Amino acid sequence: MAETKFIVQHPFDAESSGDCVLRACDGTEFKVSRAILSFASSIFRDMFSLPPAAGGGKDQNDISVIPVGEDASTLQVLLQMIYPVDPPSITSFQLVQKLVAACDKYFISPAKLRLHLRDALNDDQFIKEDPLACYALLWKLGWEEEAIKASRFTHTLELTESSIGKKLVEQSGDMEALFQLLRLKDSREEALDGLLSLVTDITQYPCRAEGRHALSVIVNLDYTERRVGLKQKLKEPYPDAQDVENFLGFTVTASAACVMCRELRAARLHTIRVKVIEALTGYPQAISGLPSRK
Template structure:
């Protein structure tokens, strides 16, 4: 049987409640931070004031019915706890996801937590091996030149055609993305030029220089595509060249005379 419009069955009535943060932020303090999930973090305002001018210059906040000073913030539990762990004398948080670090960094800048911002900046570079493009975009977004340069070099390990689409690129300018493409192109051209410098290696007493010509050609192509790639030094490239039908390479490949 349907209930009248505007009424709800008691069996599905939602009850609002306030959650308490984990230790040590569940102990009584003189200041409470309430997150978007209505979790209360009990903190000491003096510690926050020492860490940030935002809290030091905070205007008087009215007390609630329980005579508590409560600051409601739009950030999530994860972000607030991350920042507090960077402020309080306790182990730093460990990030497994770059999105979590990004959210924390944005909040740290918002609340002028300089020390926390610097700590998060150092943690950002840990993701450069797994997500160089995302790290580059974040570094450019936050004006972190050193981190952006490191990420750009790491991005040269793969061809631009293989780069995934990253949401972080929506927060940087077209000029900054173009800079990354040009950096990749310049490094590729420079690396390919090095391959062509003679003598690349000493002639082999068995097959002379003939094997190196197709290798140089293939290596130059690979380096233009991915300037920091090491594939030209791997056995699979020699296997690829062994299948090359060019007349000057095939006889030596068939004999297994790979220099």
């Protein structure tokens, strides 16, 4: 099957009024304005003042052609970030990584980077693509609010594995990025027992309509099994405790099927659910913040 040719969008296509051509690593050419690129990047400004590089030269219209290392998709979005045009569409976390590298390479303003990439790096789907890399990148950029959110998605990672820890430190450039996640993991482990204690085994609540039967709260599993199950549920970035019986491993049952028992069961479940949801607001789900940078 023939490979689909990349379509260069306006105002970087051959019909544009640009006075220079940037050639992507895959051969795609973008006609650009030296003035706009020079204003956005001192690297581009210096590049335009140098003699043609290998693989460059002039095109058929005697316009300078400068080869760059970025692929066509990355280069087009990068140019859209620089030009006074509609914001570009950021389609994947991999593209975000390439754009960050390109902005760093060309000394493009961090404010412009934040303007165009913040929404993407706040998107749950982007974070889920690679939680570790996303957290590491946000840490490296110093974007505290976004890094805190991304840390919620790292609970399934085995941080004690040397390969994962090494990768995180390399990508973030800071050992503290790993230490914060390890401290978070420890504090989550310690707080598990507090959640489990919200439901005690076999508690009786007599029916107000008939004294001969009662409502019972029964814990279904032994403590270790409940702890393992709850720990697994809490790996979600935003745990859902609406089905509180399943969440904490218990059931509320009535010895008879009367209207008052059903109402009492619903009220008891609501009370427990409220307590659990309130407790979850204080459960350690994310790092506390980034260290101050001098």
